[in-house]
Structure formats: structure tokens, C-alpha cells
Amino acid sequence: MTSNNRLHALDAVRAFALLAGIVLHATMSFFIFIPAQDVSQSTTLAVTFYAIHIFRMSTFYVIAGFFAHMVLERRGLRAFVKDRAKRILVPLIGGWLVVAPPTIAVTIWGLSRTFGGNMPAPPEGGGGFGGFPLTHLWFLYYLCIFYVLALLLRAFFAKAIDRSGRLRAAADWLVRVAVSAHVAPVLLAVPLAVVLYFNKAGLLWFGIPTPDMGLAPKLPAIVGFGTAFVFGWFLHRNVELLGRWQGTWHVNLGVAVGLTAVCLSLIGLAPVMTGTFVDAPWRRLAYVACYTAAIWFWTSGLIGAALRFCSNESPERRYLADSSYWLYLAHLPIVFFLQVVAAPLPVHWAIKFPLLLGITLTVLLVSYHYVVRPTFIGALLNGRKYPRGQGLGAPVTPGPDKPRGRSLGPVAELTNVTKRFDTTLAVDSLSLGVARGELLAVLGPNGAGKSTAISLWLGLLEPDAGTVRVLGGSPLDVENRRDVGVMLQDVNLAPELKPRELIELTAGYYPNPLGVDEVIALTGTEALADKRYSKLSGGQKRQVQFAAAICGRPKLLFLDEPTVGLDVEARKAMWQAIRSLLAQGTAIVLTTHYLEEAETLADRVAVLAKGRLVALGTVDEMRSLVARKRISCASVLGIDDIKGWPGVVDVSRESGTVHVTAFDAEGVVRRLLAADHGLKNLEVQQASLTEAFTELTKEAA
Amino acid sequence: MATTTIELDAVPEAPMSLIKVLQAYLLEVKYDTLHGLRTPALAVPFLVIPVVVYTLFGVIMAGESGTSELGPGAANYVFAGMCTFAVLMPGIFSGVGIALERDGKLHKLKRALPMPAGANLVSKMAMAMIFAAAALTLVVIVALIAGRITLSGTQVLIMWIVLVPGSIPICAIGFFIGAFTSGSASPAFSNLLFLPMMWLSGMFIPLPEFLRPWVVIWPSFHLQQLALGAAGVSEFSFFPPQMAAGVLVGFTVLFGGIAIHRLARVG
Numbered sequence: 001m002t003s004n005n006r007l008h009a010l011d012a013v014r015a016f017a018l019l020a021g022i023v024l025h026a027t028m029s030f031f032i033f034i035p036a037q038d039v040s041q042s043t044t045l046a047v048t049f050y051a052i053h054i055f056r057m058s059t060f061y062v063i064a065g066f067f068a069h070m071v072l073e074r075r076g077l078r079a080f081v082k083d084r085a086k087r088i089l090v091p092l093i094g095g096w097l098v099v100a101p102p103t104i105a106v107t108i109w110g111l112s113r114t115f116g117g118n119m120p121a122p123p124e125g126g127g128g129f130g131g132f133p134l135t136h137l138w139f140l141y142y143l144c145i146f147y148v149l150a151l152l153l154r155a156f157f158a159k160a161i162d163r164s165g166r167l168r169a170a171a172d173w174l175v176r177v178a179v180s181a182h183v184a185p186v187l188l189a190v191p192l193a194v195v196l197y198f199n200k201a202g203l204l205w206f207g208i209p210t211p212d213m214g215l216a217p218k219l220p221a222i223v224g225f226g227t228a229f230v231f232g233w234f235l236h237r238n239v240e241l242l243g244r245w246q247g248t249w250h251v252n253l254g255v256a257v258g259l260t261a262v263c264l265s266l267i268g269l270a271p272v273m274t275g276t277f278v279d280a281p282w283r284r285l286a287y288v289a290c291y292t293a294a295i296w297f298w299t300s301g302l303i304g305a306a307l308r309f310c311s312n313e314s315p316e317r318r319y320l321a322d323s324s325y326w327l328y329l330a331h332l333p334i335v336f337f338l339q340v341v342a343a344p345l346p347v348h349w350a351i352k353f354p355l356l357l358g359i360t361l362t363v364l365l366v367s368y369h370y371v372v373r374p375t376f377i378g379a380l381l382n383g384r385k386y387p388r389g390q391g392l393g394a395p396v397t398p399g400p401d402k403p404r405g406r407s408l409g410p411v412a413e414l415t416n417v418t419k420r421f422d423t424t425l426a427v428d429s430l431s432l433g434v435a436r437g438e439l440l441a442v443l444g445p446n447g448a449g450k451s452t453a454i455s456l457w458l459g460l461l462e463p464d465a466g467t468v469r470v471l472g473g474s475p476l477d478v479e480n481r482r483d484v485g486v487m488l489q490d491v492n493l494a495p496e497l498k499p500r501e502l503i504e505l506t507a508g509y510y511p512n513p514l515g516v517d518e519v520i521a522l523t524g525t526e527a528l529a530d531k532r533y534s535k536l537s538g539g540q541k542r543q544v545q546f547a548a549a550i551c552g553r554p555k556l557l558f559l560d561e562p563t564v565g566l567d568v569e570a571r572k573a574m575w576q577a578i579r580s581l582l583a584q585g586t587a588i589v590l591t592t593h594y595l596e597e598a599e600t601l602a603d604r605v606a607v608l609a610k611g612r613l614v615a616l617g618t619v620d621e622m623r624s625l626v627a628r629k630r631i632s633c634a635s636v637l638g639i640d641d642i643k644g645w646p647g648v649v650d651v652s653r654e655s656g657t658v659h660v661t662a663f664d665a666e667g668v669v670r671r672l673l674a675a676d677h678g679l680k681n682l683e684v685q686q687a688s689l690t691e692a693f694t695e696l697t698k699e700a701a
Numbered sequence: 702m703a704t705t706t707i708e709l710d711a712v713p714e715a716p717m718s719l720i721k722v723l724q725a726y727l728l729e730v731k732y733d734t735l736h737g738l739r740t741p742a743l744a745v746p747f748l749v750i751p752v753v754v755y756t757l758f759g760v761i762m763a764g765e766s767g768t769s770e771l772g773p774g775a776a777n778y779v780f781a782g783m784c785t786f787a788v789l790m791p792g793i794f795s796g797v798g799i800a801l802e803r804d805g806k807l808h809k810l811k812r813a814l815p816m817p818a819g820a821n822l823v824s825k826m827a828m829a830m831i832f833a834a835a836a837l838t839l840v841v842i843v844a845l846i847a848g849r850i851t852l853s854g855t856q857v858l859i860m861w862i863v864l865v866p867g868s869i870p871i872c873a874i875g876f877f878i879g880a881f882t883s884g885s886a887s888p889a890f891s892n893l894l895f896l897p898m899m900w901l902s903g904m905f906i907p908l909p910e911f912l913r914p915w916v917v918i919w920p921s922f923h924l925q926q927l928a929l930g931a932a933g934v935s936e937f938s939f940f941p942p943q944m945a946a947g948v949l950v951g952f953t954v955l956f957g958g959i960a961i962h963r964l965a966r967v968g
Contacts, residue, residue, distance in 0.1 A: 181742035182888035244885065251889030258897060265909070282906040285758065290900070458813040481815040482717060488813065492805030494732065496739035501732055508728040509816045511717045532739075552815075 005311035006242060010063050012310035012317055013303050015324035017060040022331045024052045025136070026357050029110075029339035032271060036110030036343040038352070043269050045353060050269075051260050053207055054291065055298030057139060058228040062299055064143055065232025068150065073236070077151070084147055092140035095329050100135045102333040110340035131214030136332050138212040145217060146229045168237075175234045179241040182248070185255075185296035188231055192224040193292040197285060204284075205271040207291055224292075228299070242307055249304030256297035259290045266290070323368045330367070334360050410469075411436050411556050411587035412457055417466035419452055419611075426452040428611040429466070436555070439578070439588040441598035444608035445697050450591045451489075453608070454558055457589070458486060471556060482511060485554030487545050489561050495534035499525055499544040502533060503551050510552030522580075523547040524573045538565035546574055550581065557581065557588045563597060575601060599689045609697045622692045629665035632657055633682040637675055645671060657681070722817050729816075729824035733798070737828050743794070747832045751787035752839040758905075759783055760847040774936045776849040780840075781860065781937070782905035785925040787840050788864045791832035792871025793895045795825050796879025797887045799964070804884035808964065822876060822961065829868045829875075837861055856932040863931045867924045870949040873957035874920065880960040880967075923948045 029038040031046035072080040134141055162168060178184040192208070199220055202209035208225070211218040235241060245252065266287045310317060338356045345352070410433030419427040427449045434440040442450050455461040456468050459475030473480035493502050500516055507513035514522070520529050525543050528536055533544065542565055549557060559578075563571045578601060582588060592598055598605055598619070605622050607615040615622060628649060635658050639651040647664030662668045665684055672679060738744050759779045802808040802821075811821055841857055844850050850857075875891065882890050901912060902919035916922040923945040930942025 177742040177745075181746065182892060183742075183746055247883075247885040248889040251886060251893055255889070255893055255896065258893070262897075262900065281762065285762075286900060286906050293896075460809060460813055478815050478818060479717075481813070484813070484815065486810060486813045488806060488810050490806055491810050492807060493810075494736050494807070496736045497732055501735070505728050505732045506814065508721075508725040509814050511721060558813075 004313075006239065006307065008313055008317075009306040009311040010066060010303070011321045013306045014060060014063040015317075015321040016302065016306070017056045017063070018324040018328040019320075020052045020056045021136070021328055022335065022360065023357065024049055024056065025332060025335050026339070026353065026360065029343055030349050030353060033111065033114050035107040035336040036340040037114045038339070038343045038349065039346060040349040040352060042349040042353070045349060046270050047264065050205070050264065054260060054263075054294050055256070055302070057208070057225060058295045059299045059302055060139065061143075061146070061225045061228035062232035062235065062303070065146070065150075065229035065234075066236045067232075068147060068229070069233045069236040081151075084144075088140055088143055088147070091325075091329060092137055092144065095140070096135070096137050099137065099330060099333060100133060103135050103336060104133055106333055106336040106340055110336065110343065113340060113343065134212045134215075136212065137329070138210070141215070142211065142217075142221060142225055143229075145222075146226060149226075150229070150233065171234060172238055175231070176238050176241060179238075179244050182244075184231075185252070185300055186293055188227055188296045189289070189292035191227050192220070192295070193288045195220050195223045196288040196292065203271065204287060204291070205267055207295075224295075242303065245300045245304035246307040247304070249301050249308050252297050252301030252304055254301075256294055256301050259294035259297060262290045263287060263294060323365065323373070326368050326372050327361070327364045330364055331360055334363055410434060411471060412589065413467075413469045414453065414456060415467045415469070417453075417456060417463045417468060419456060419461060420464050425611050427456065427463075430608075430611070430613055431466075432606055432613060432616070434556070434587045434589050436587050437582055437585045438603045439582055439590055439601050441602035441605045442589060442591045442608060443595070443598060443605060443693055447610075448608040448697070449611040450608055451560070452611070454488075454560055454589065454591065458484070458558060483552070483555040485549040485552055485557040487542075487549040487557075487559045487562050489564075491545060493533050493541070493545065493548070495532065497533055498530050499533060499536075499547065500529040502544060503547055506548040507551040513552045514550075516551075519547050519551045522550070522577055524570070539567060539570055542566055543570055543574070546577070550577070555586060557586050559588060559590045561592055562590070563592070563594065595689045595693055605689070607693060607696050615692075615696050619689060622689060622696075623686060628661050628663060630685040631660040631662060631665060631668060631672070631683070632685075633672065634658075634680040635672065635676045636678065637672070641675075642668075642672075717815075725817050726820050726823060729820045730827045733824040733828045734831055737798075737832065743797075744832070747791045747794070748836050748839065750790065751783060751836045752843055754786070755780070755783040755840050756843050756847075760843065760849055774851065774934075777852055777934060778937050779905050780844050780850045780852070781925055781929050781934070783840050784837055784860060784864055785867075785904055785921055785928065786899065787836035788833040788867050788924065789871055789895065789899070789921055791829040791836070792868045793875045793878075793891050793898075794888065795829040795872045796875035796877065796882075796960075797884070797891060798825055798828075799876055799879030799960075800882050800887035801884040803879070812965075822964070825876070826869060826872045829872050830865055833868045834861075834865045837864055852932065852934065856934065859932040860928045863928045864924065867927065867949070870920055870953040870956075871924070873953045873955075873960065876960035876964070877956040880963045917948075920949060920952050923952075 027042075027045040027049040028034050029036050030040065030042040031049065068080075068084075071083055075083070157167065175184075178187050196202070196204070196208070199209075202220060208220050209218065211221040266283060335356070338359060342352050342356060413431075413433040415431050417427055417430045418425070430449070430453060432440075432442075432453065442453065444450050452461065456463055457470060457475060459468075459470075459477075459481065462476070468475060471480050471483055475481055475484075497505070500520065503516050503519050507516065507519070520526055523543055523546055525540075525547055528540050528544065533541065536544065542562060546559075546562055549559065563574055566574065575597075578588065578590075590598070590601065602619055604616065604618055606613060607622070634656055637658065639653050639658060642648060642651045642658070642660060645668060647662045647667055648660060649663065650661040652659045660668060660672075669682065669684065672682075759776070799808070799821075802811070808821070838861070841861060845857070852860075874894070878890050878894070879887050898919045898921050900906070901908070902916050902922040902925070903913070904921055904925055908916065917940070923940070926938065926940040927942050927945040927949065930938045930940070930945065
């Protein structure tokens with residue numbers, strides 16, 4: 001996933017959190033009296049409010065922290081301050097001046113309509129009672145507080161107590177470990193859980209008490225949303241962690257829903273204004289634990305889902321994401337006004353609520369499109385790009401001499417073996433054997449049945465028909481695998497063990513293994529032996545896997561693409577070890593994509609295509625099986641003349657040089673020389689194994 | 702490196718003796734545990750969370766909470782719950798290792814190698830028991846130092862002895878999860894089981910009336926009851942310990958059986 005994909009996804013989450021806030025406010029009159037009590041009350045909408053209220057602001061602050069760090073890192077301190085002042089501080093002050101007065105007026109109007117002369121002192125939310133009414137713009141105010149605190153703390157850490165960056169590295173490590181171990185949602189919940197547990201003033205049904213009254217920072221909001229902001233900040237420092245949430249979004253959301261249900265079952269579906277519940281310590285503890293964990297499971301689940309489903313560029317979503325900030329800033333007076341107007345109407349909430357939401361969004365979107373968008377400033381910032389991946393090994397250089405030491409009788413044998421997966425015939429009546437001291441190279445295009453054949457030999461699969469024998473018996477019996485060594489493709493050995501330990505562990509499975517140091521010397525892995533396996537490069541890991549494969553003095557060795565990712569030196573070393581094993585009588589089955597490797601090492605080559613054996617023989621036999629040769633020369637002869645000659649398959653001319661492909665190369669050369677005395681630069685080439693292979697599999701297809 | 706050659710025939714052929722098979726099991730346990738200890742994301746939560754949670758809520762906050770619905774022996778019940786909790790974590794999450802090995806095709810490689818059958822699962826179980834024993838011991842130490850519990854030393858010892866092998870049925874469930882889920886999903890699925898189990902089996906909080914009959918579906922309830930019953934804490938013995946043990950064996954056979962069946966054939 002590129003950084004741009006990530007930004008699309010996170011933008012979608014931010015937009016979702018803001019739009020969810022509009023829905024949240026639209027539900028209010030249907031279960032509490034703010035801004036007015038509707039005649040049609042709804043438990044469904046109370047639960048909707050409850051669920052959205054759990055996560056939406058925390059989720060928003062995670063994204064805010066993430067982008068804050070991104071802007072700061074990419075554009076520097078000065079640009080960060082300028083950018084945030086423009087996009088957060090100005091909307092806070094300007095927005096308050098425009099939006100707060102009508103919101104407060106509508107709320108007072110609504111409350112007076114609901115309660116007549118005896119207005120209660122609202123326990124939370126809306127209204128212009130006591131303190132400074134921030135209204136819903138409190139979230140920008142707290143964002144500014146977090147920016148200031150973040151910059152101060154950052155400067156303090158960087159300049160005073162953490163010059164070496166060790167503390168920050170430790171914090172990064174902690175975040176990585178927590179997210180990787182999937183305990184982040186639980187750990188992140190702890191600070192807020194402690195605060196809520198002891199904060200007897202707030203109503204637990206409403207989670208983090210909304211800090212919309214007064215400018216003095218409120219502890220639960222600072223801790224709850226501050227945790228989210230700081231976590232988002234560190235998430236950008238360790239941006240690859242987002243992938244962890246992408247894979248488990250469904251589980252995280254499942255847990256979130258479950259925890260929300262538990263919370264509701266503990267506290268009730270409708271808001272509880274007082275009650276003994278909050279005083280029973282264990283139940284209070286259970287509630288705050290579930291509630292705060294739910295915050296983080298919702299957040300991680302939603303971010304994961306967005307990464308999974310919203311990381312592509314979509315114009316509609318882009319538009320909505322761009323507009324969401326305006327929609328949220330401007331929605332409250334409209335929503336409250338409509339709620340107050342609708343409150344006394346004798347219509348069911350299931351009609352009123354969608355209508356209310358629809359009118360609000362229409363008004364807001366029209367205003368955005370014509371009044372805001374043409375004047376909209378601010379470009380989407382690009383994230384960082386992480387180049388990753390590691391190239392394959394260097395080109396193969398064939399080694400010198402081939403050792404040959406073989407004896408008769410197959411060590412491993414497939415006889416008329418058929419294996420079917422659903423409707424696909426993976427292996428079709430295949431018969432193939434490998435003898436002592438022989439290297440059999442199994443070649444074939446992807447999907448030819450190579451891996452299936454190896455899996456059958458190793459007892460990983462059972463054949464549908466035919467027999468599989470390994471060292472005289474069935475591979476399903478561990479006794480018959482005692483002398484088998486294996487190197488499979490794409491295997492991750494235990495990452496935190498060292499090669500020395502991995503070899504010792506594997507050697508323990510064999511009755512007469514080589515000594516660990518012996519194996520290390522033999523495979524040239526001395527320099528790697530005491531490093532963690534996870535710290536090795538791809539090629540080094542292959543070397544260790546090879547070492548583990550041969551540590552048991554195998555009589556039969558399976559090597560599945562052993563030299564992928566190896567550099568020239570390491571490849572030559574491995575080839576040397578393979579030759580040494582052959583000389584000692586080990587039977588080896590090798591699959592490889594490097595045909596040169598097969599050419600260098602193999603005694604026999606088996607070519608598979610579509611599950612069938614299409615050719616089997618020595619390398620030379622394979623070449624001659626495709627007996628064509630390629631003749632090139634500078635000649636004046638016409639290509640149409642040559643085409644008619646016996647044995648000629650194809651003729652072409654390329655800037656004066658004639659290329660002839662022929663079965664009977666000698667005859668054609670003789671005739672060429674006779675026909676053109678001025679013929680020059682004559683060259684005859686044997687078909688390579690690559691050509692033979694291409695030819696054979698093409699015919700099979 | 703080419704100077705060394707592999708001498709296949711120089712060594713007399715010896716069969717795989719019983720001693721060597723046992724050594725292979727021990728090596729597997731050694732390196733699984735070592736691997737676990739070198740993976741702090743795994744080891745630290747297992748060892749630290751139970752003792753920290755117990756210290757916070759069983760010792761520090763219990764002092765402020767005053768009277769409890771559970772009566773005067775509440776501290777003992779909470780202690781037993783925390784001990785069970787300490788055993789649950791390494792057990793349930795033991796499947797994560799299996800799932801990761803399946804993801805990395807290591808499980809496939811182990812199936813192909815002449816590894817003694819069962820060494821992999823046995824060593825994962827042993828590792829879980831080692832972690833459980835360590836976590837449990839930490840909780841016991843804190844409980845004894847804090848002096849909150851009124852259980853005798855023998856009772857605590859019996860609980861310890863019962864709970865450590867109590868990892869086995871929990872591991873079986875963990876393996877079941879690990880056998881069917883991917884490496885990245887298995888921690889989440891384990892949590893999905895672990896979190897509700899922790900609360901809904903009433904291990905340390907009194908449950909609402911309507912949930913109480915349902916505690917019997919959770920192995921954690923049976924494990925705690927077995928420990929309490931075996932230690933003779935009659936005040937909180939709601940279920941016959943023999944039956945609890947039977948249920949735990951049932952869990953082991955059912956989930957362990959399915960997991961073994963699948964792991965022998967897939968991944």
C-alpha cells in the first residue's frame with residue numbers, strides 16, 4: 001500500500017467520524033431533551049447515539065495526531081504552525097462567531113418550548129449556561145491545546161531530556177509491540193479507564209464528558225482524546241503498523257460491537273442520569289474497562305476497514321471527504337433548528353429522523369458546493385514513501401565440473417500417481433524416480449505440478465491414485481522420512497532464533513546428524529550463525545534453510561528453488577555443497593527456475609507441464625530431443641531458395657546475415673558452402689536447455 | 702567451505718532411539734520457550750498483565766471499595782480469579798504461534814521433516830505451562846506479600862498445582878483457533894474469545910442475575926471451580942470439582958482432537 005492509499009483511507013475515516021457526528025446530534029431530541037424533547041422517543045436512536053459517541057471523537061483525534069505529525073515532519077515547524085493556524089484556529093474563532101450564537105439561541109428556544117417556564121439546568125451538552133459555551137467547536141479548541149502541548153513536549157524532549165532519541169525510540173518500540181501483539185486497544189484504554197473510574201462527576205452513559213462548557217481543560221477529555229492524539233502521532237512515526245489493523249478490521253469491529261453490547265447491558269439502553277450502578281466498584285470497573293476498550297476496538301476496526309476498502313481514489317469519496325469539515329462545522333444550528341421545529345409534530349421518529357438528516361445534509365452540501373468549494377483552500381498533503389523489497393540474486397554463472405557418482409535403484413519414486421484438487425488435475429499419472437547419488441531437476445512452468453509432486457513425495461499430500469515411495473516405504477510414516485532433508489519455498493523459520501539454534505533443533509529430529517559447527521562450516525554460514533534469523537537477508541535465510549535441510553545427513557534431499565535471492569558467491573558455495581552431497585550418494589530432487597542451474601547440476605531433467613511428464617532424460621538428451629540447430633552466416637543466397645532445402649525449418653535475413661533453423665545442420669551447412677563460395681562468418685549453435693524447455697512446454701500446452 | 706565434505710556412510714546407522722526422541726521433544730520445548738521469551742510482545746503481557754491487574758484491582762483498589770457483594774471472602778475469590786486469568790492468557794494465545802507457523806509455512810516444513818509426531822503441540826503446551834506457572838507465581842507472591850487473602854499456604858499450593866496443568870484444555874482451544882485462522886487474525890480471534898470469557902465466566906466480578914446460569918459454557922469457570930474445589934474453598938465452590946475436571950477433559954478432547962486432526966493434514 002502506498003502512502004497515498006493510506007491518506008485516502010485515513011481521510012475517509014476522518015470524514016466518517018465527522019459525518020457520524022452529524023448523525024449523532026440529529027438523534028438527540030429523540031431520547032433526551034436537548035435541544036428539545038421530541039414527542040416520539042426512540043431507544044434505537046439512543047443506542048445509535050451511544051455507539052457513535054463511544055468512538056467518533058477518539059477516532060478523529062487519532063487521525064488528527066497522525067496528520068499533525070505528518071505535516072510537521074514534511075513541512076517543518078514554521079509551516080506547521082501557519083497551516084494549523086489557518087485550518088484549525090481560524091475556523092475555531094470564525095466558526096464560533098458565526099455558528100455559536102444561532103446554536104445557543106435555537107437551544108434556548110427549544111428548551112423553553114419543551115419545559116415552558118421551568119427549565120432544568122442541563123447536566124451536559126448544548127446551551128448557554130455557565131462557563132464559556134464552546135458548542136460543538138470544542139473539538140477544535142482541544143485540537144489547538146494538543147498542538148501546543150505536542151510542540152512544547154517535543155521541544156522539551158528533543159532539547160532537554162532525550163537528545164539521543166532513545167526515549168522516542170523506546171516509545172516507538174512500545175507502540176509497535178502493542179499494535180503488533182494486538183494489545184494496543186486494551187493498553188490504550190487504560191489511562192482513560194482509570195480517569196473515568198475515579199471521575200464521579202461525569203455520567204457514565206455519556207462516556208467522556210463532552211467538554212463544551214468553559215475554557216479550562218477538562219481532565220477526562222484531555223486524557224481520553226490526548227491518548228488518541230498522541231497515539232495517532234506515533235502511528236505516523238511507525239506508519240507500517242496500519243497494515244496490522246487492515247487485516248483484522250472485521251474482528252476488531254466484531255469485538256467493538258460485542259463490547260458495546262456488554263456496556264449497554266451493564267448501564268441500560270437509555271441514558272442513566274443517576275443510580276447505584278456507578279457506585280458498585282466492580283461493575284463500574286467492568287463498565288469503564290469495556291467502554292474504553294470499545295473506543296479503541298471501534299477506532300482500530302474502522303481505520304482497518306477504511307484501509308481495506310477505501311484506499312483507492314474515488315471522486316465521490318474525495319468530494320465528501322473534502323466537504324465533511326464544512327458539513328460538521330456548520331451543521332449544528334440547522335440540526336437543532338429542525339429538531340425544535342419537529343419536536344411537537346405527532347409523527348413517528350422513523351420518518352422524522354431520516355427527513356431531518358436528509359434536509360440538513362442537502363442544505364449543507366448545496367451551501368458547500370456553491371459557497372464554500374469555489375473558495376476552498378488546502379491541498380491534500382502527501383505522505384512518505386517507503387521503498388521496500390529486495391531484488392533477486394545476481395545472474396547465474398555456471399560452475400565448472402560436475403561430479404558424478406550414482407548407483408542404481410530409485411530412492412524415491414512416484415508410480416502412476418494422480419492428484420486432483422477439486423476439478424483441477426494437478427498431477428496426472430506421473431511416474432518419476434530418483435536414484436542414489438543422482439540429482440533430478442524437475443522443471444516446468446508455474447502450475448505444472450512440480451510443487452504437488454514434491455508435496456506427494458514428502459507426505460504432505462496423499463495421492464488419489466498410484467503409489468508414492470520414499471526410502472522403501474510410504475512418506476506418511478515418519479520412520480521412512482528419517483533420512484529425508486527438506487528445503488521448501490517461502491518458509492519462515494522461527495524468527496527470533498539464531499541459525500545455530502535452528503540447526504541444532506532440526507538436527508535433533510535425525511538419528512545421526514552432523515555436528516552443528518560442521519554444518520555451519522559446510523554451508524559457509526559462520527558469519528550468520530549467531531544473528532537472529534529475522535535479521536538476515538533473503539539470501540542468507542535461504543542459506544540457513546539449506547543448512548537445516550542437510551544437517552541430518554539425508555539420503556534423500558528435496559530442494560525447492562534453493563538459490564533464489566542468493567548472490568553469486570553464496571550460490572556457488574551452495575552448488576559446491578550439493579555436489580559434495582551427490583558424491584556421497586545423496587539423492588537430490590531439485591526444482592528451479594534457473595535453467596542454467598539445472599544444466600550445471602542435474603544428471604537428469606524431468607519436464608512437467610499440466611501435471612504430466614512431457615520429457616525425461618539427461619541434459620544432453622533433452623537438448624537433442626529438440627534437435628534443431630541454429631545456423632547463421634553472411635551469404636548472398638536468397639532465403640526462398642534455402643527454405644526449400646531438406647531439414648530446414650525456418651529461414652530469415654537480418655542486415656545481411658542469414659539465420660537458418662534446421663534439424664540436419666551438417667547437411668545444410670555442406671549445401672550452403674557449396675552454393676555460396678563467398679559465404680562468411682559461419683556459426684552453428686546447439687539449442688540450449690532454455691530453448692528445449694520452452695519448446696517442450698509449448699508443445700504440451 | 703568446500704574443504705569439508707559430508708560423510709554419509711562413515712557413521713554407523715543408528716535407529717532413532719527413545720532417548721533421542723525424548724531429546725527432540727526437549728529441544729523443541731527449549732527453543733519454543735526461548736523463542737517466546739525473545740518475543741517481548743508475547744512474553745511481557747503474559748507475565749506482567751496478571752500481576753499488575755491483581756496488584757491494582759485486587760490489592761490497591763480493593764482496599765477502597767469497602768464491602769462487596771461477595772461477602773468477607775471476596776479477596777480469596779478475586780485471587781482465585783486472577784490466578785485463573787494468569788493461566789488463561791498463555792493458553793488461549795498459544796494458538797497464535799501455531800497460526801504464525803502455518804502462515805510462514807514452517808508448519809508445513811515440520812510436517813515434511815522427520816519431527817516426532819506431536820512434538821510441536823506438546824512443546825507449545827509446555828511453553829504455555831511454563832509461562833502460566835511464572836505468571837501464577839508472581840500473582841501468588843503479590844497476594845502473600847499484600848496479605849489480602851485468608852487462604853492457607855497449602856490451599857494456595859493446591860491451587861497452583863491444579864492451575865498450571867489447567868493450561869492444557871485452554872491450549873487445546875488456542876490450538877483450535879490457531880489451526881483455523883491466519884497469523885494476523887488469530888490474536889484477534891483469541892481476544893474475541895478471551896475478553897468475553899474473562900468477564901462472562903464471573904471470574905472476578907459478580908455477574909448480573911440473568912448471566913449467571915451461562916457461566917458453565919466457559920472453560921475458565923470450570924478451571925477456577927476446579928482450583929477452588931480442590932483447595933477446599935467451600936464458600937465459593939458452586940460446581941462439583943470432579944464435574945469441572947470432566948468438562949475440562951471434554952474441552953481438551955474436543956478442541957484438541959479437531960486441531961490435531963486438521964494440523965496433521967493442512968498448512
